[in-house]
Amino acid sequence: xxxxxxxxxxxxxxxxxxxxxxxxxxxxxxxxxxxxxxxxxxxxxxxxxxxxxxxxxxxxxxxxxxxxxxxxxxxxxxxxxxxxxxxxxxxxxxxxxxxxxxxxxxxxxxxxxxxxxxxxxxxxxxxxxxxxxxxxxxxxxxxxxxxxxxxxxxxxxxxxxxxxxxxxxxxxxxxxxxxxxxxxxxxxxxxxxxxxxxxxxxxxxxxxxxxxxxxxxxxxxxxxxxxxxxxxxxxxxxxxxxxxxxxxxxxxxxxxxxxxxxxxxxxxxxxxxxxxxxxxxxxxxxxxxxxxxxxxxxxxxxxxxxxxxxxxxxxxxxxxxxxxxxxxxxxxxxxxxxxxxxxxxxxxxxxxxxxxxxxxxxxxxxxxxxxxxxxxxxxxxxxxxxxxxxxxxxxxxxxxxxxxxxxxxxxxxxxxxxxxxxxxxxxxxxxxxxxxxxxxxxxxxxxxxxxxxxxxxxxxxxxxxxxxxxxxxxxxxxxxxxxxxxxxxxxxxxxxxxxxxxxxxxxxxxxxxxxxxxxxxxxxxxxxxxxxxxxxxxxxxxxxxxxxxxxxxxxxxxxxxxxxxxxxxxxxxxxxxxxxxxxxxxxxxxxxxxxxxxxxxxxxxxxxxxxxxxxxxxxxxxxxxxxxxxxxxxxxxxx
Numbered sequence: 001x002x003x004x005x006x007x008x009x010x011x012x013x014x015x016x017x018x019x020x021x022x023x024x025x026x027x028x029x030x031x032x033x034x035x036x037x038x039x040x041x042x043x044x045x046x047x048x049x050x051x052x053x054x055x056x057x058x059x060x061x062x063x064x065x066x067x068x069x070x071x072x073x074x075x076x077x078x079x080x081x082x083x084x085x086x087x088x089x090x091x092x093x094x095x096x097x098x099x100x101x102x103x104x105x106x107x108x109x110x111x112x113x114x115x116x117x118x119x120x121x122x123x124x125x126x127x128x129x130x131x132x133x134x135x136x137x138x139x140x141x142x143x144x145x146x147x148x149x150x151x152x153x154x155x156x157x158x159x160x161x162x163x164x165x166x167x168x169x170x171x172x173x174x175x176x177x178x179x180x181x182x183x184x185x186x187x188x189x190x191x192x193x194x195x196x197x198x199x200x201x202x203x204x205x206x207x208x209x210x211x212x213x214x215x216x217x218x219x220x221x222x223x224x225x226x227x228x229x230x231x232x233x234x235x236x237x238x239x240x241x242x243x244x245x246x247x248x249x250x251x252x253x254x255x256x257x258x259x260x261x262x263x264x265x266x267x268x269x270x271x272x273x274x275x276x277x278x279x280x281x282x283x284x285x286x287x288x289x290x291x292x293x294x295x296x297x298x299x300x301x302x303x304x305x306x307x308x309x310x311x312x313x314x315x316x317x318x319x320x321x322x323x324x325x326x327x328x329x330x331x332x333x334x335x336x337x338x339x340x341x342x343x344x345x346x347x348x349x350x351x352x353x354x355x356x357x358x359x360x361x362x363x364x365x366x367x368x369x370x371x372x373x374x375x376x377x378x379x380x381x382x383x384x385x386x387x388x389x390x391x392x393x394x395x396x397x398x399x400x401x402x403x404x405x406x407x408x409x410x411x412x413x414x415x416x417x418x419x420x421x422x423x424x425x426x427x428x429x430x431x432x433x434x435x436x437x438x439x440x441x442x443x444x445x446x447x448x449x450x451x452x453x454x455x456x457x458x459x460x461x462x463x464x465x466x467x468x469x470x471x472x473x474x475x476x477x478x479x480x481x482x483x484x485x486x487x488x489x490x491x492x493x494x495x496x497x498x499x500x501x502x503x504x505x506x507x508x509x510x511x512x513x514x515x516x517x518x519x520x521x522x523x524x525x526x527x528x529x530x531x532x533x534x535x536x537x538x539x540x541x542x543x544x545x546x547x548x549x550x551x552x553x554x555x556x557x558x559x560x561x562x563x564x565x566x567x568x569x570x571x572x573x574x575x576x577x578x579x580x581x582x583x584x585x586x587x588x589x590x591x592x593x594x595x596x597x598x599x600x601x602x603x604x605x606x607x608x609x610x611x612x613x614x615x616x617x618x619x620x621x622x623x624x625x626x627x628x629x630x631x632x633x634x635x636x637x638x639x
Contacts, residue, residue, distance in 0.1 A: 046077060082109075171274060371400055383412070419513070434574075444467070446471070447471045505533060544578050
């Protein structure tokens with residue numbers, strides 16, 4: 001029996017002699033590698049936090065002492081040591097444990113987190129509650145993997161340092177993202193490197209060294225390397241000290257002896273403390289160490305070689321089609337620039353960056369800044385395209401309203417991962433974007449039925465004088481041909497896909513985005529049962545095509561809206577509102593309307609096909625519900 005097999009909670013961990021902990025670390029890495037190589041997941045960051053996680057649970061009294069992990073990408077070892085070893089191989093699977101932090105899953109997950117930058121704020125809240133309730137325990141925030149680029153993290157640091165309460169922040173510097181993490185330190189460095197005396201000494205040293213025959217250039221190179229190293233070690237500590245934290249580090253995050261000693265010592269210190277821990281992303285698995293971006297979040301791969309076990313791709317992905325279309329548009333219009341928030345690969349913009357490096361901007365995990373920066377660009381004549389996951393753009397709602405829409409600026413928002421995205425679960429499902437965008441004045445909102453329509457919508461959006469958003473799903477498209485050049489779409493016009501406007505229908509589907517083709521399949525099922533069914537591809541969630549809507553309603557008594565979005569505030573409600581307005585004006589008679597969409601609760605993780613079927617959004621379920629609805633003759637607005 002291995003050491004890991006003996007651990008069901010951190011109390012079991014504490015029984016293991018310190019000399020055996022490196023062996024435990026090796027077993028944890030082996031377990032994580034076996035799981036992720038078979039089923040995919042977030043690998044690199046978790047491999048890098050193995051020793052740190054062991055040390056934290058070994059020294060602190062968890063869950064009485066609170067560990068607040070940021071994001072969750074780095075928390076696989078935490079799950080293995082806190083009672084979920086036997087369920088670990090269900091991670092991110094349907095009905096399995098979450099790939100992120102989940103408070104309902106374990107008392108050791110003190111704060112749910114799938115987005116970055118939340119840990120310090122949450123930890124400070126826990127510290128404040130502890131002190132107000134006169135309790136005695138430690139609170140430790142573990143932040144890293146790029147999360148320090150989030151403005152919220154820096155706001156929390158500033159507040160925590162001012163309050164002077166007892167708390168510990170561990171900066172997990174995994175050497176991949178630290179250049180961005182400490183980007184804010186550049187303002188402090190500037191005060192040093194722009195000092196006239198400093199500049200004079202540096203310049204004279206360069207000149208002197210260059211004059212030394214043979215060894216001058218190597219010496220100059222060595223001096224500059226040392227200068228960079230000293231800055232990297234000293235400047236973070238100085239800044240944190242200025243923010244009110246006692247800075248400790250940097251320390252080797254893979255030396256258990258150092259970690260155990262350091263954590264034992266700081267456990268008894270008072271005031272805000274920051275421990276700077278250096279780890280290696282992908283530690284212990286050479287392919288992950290060498291290609292850190294590829295193994296941050298990965299699908300299944302061959303453990304011996306690290307080569308991905310990719311299914312033969314038969315259809316292009318929406319992400320890939322978007323990237324190609326944007327590159328094509330940018331080749332025609334030099335004003336087009338692309339912006340993302342730490343997701344160049346996930347949004348497809350890494351491909352754009354290779355073609356137009358001077359027109360690509362990755363701002364880090366700073367969605368608010370990305371949107372307002374785009375607004376500033378738009379005021380100066382550029383055509384910014386902001387590509388951010390639907391669920392991440394939620395963070396920048398006020399910037400969309402105040403900085404873009406209020407000023408009616410031509411910024412294009414491309415919302416990848418709209419709808420249910422699968423194994424990453426509720427923190428990543430893009431199920432709220434129609435609701436939070438459709439109420440914003442001046443903004444046009446589109447959703448393509450397939451990848452060809454995505455290229456048309458992008459081309460159309462780049463011709464508009466105001467803001468526009470396009471939501472599209474993750475994964476493969478339908479497989480339709482991509483027309484070139486893409487046709488421009490009349491704003492606010494849908495299309496009738498099935499049926500004839502001269503006919504009388506038993507039912508009409510008014511569908512949008514990803515749900516158009518399932519609606520067509522449902523229509524085919526009902527047609528085989530003897531019903532006459534029409535299908536409309538709405539294309540626009542805002543503005544609604546009222547003319548087409550009214551035309552179809554005059555030919556049917558039953559209208560069914562279908563969307564991959566929550567019903568509350570969604571596309572169906574917009575259609576219902578239009579219908580009710582026209583009915584009050586006497587334009588149409590009473591109509592029976594059914595809205596089909598996602599339920600009013602957070603959807604767990606699992607394969608999208610399983611989740612859509614569970615939510616009643618597969619073709620057969622849509623057909624069944626629609627047929628039953630027609631028999632019931634529900635009054636308008638009732639579902």
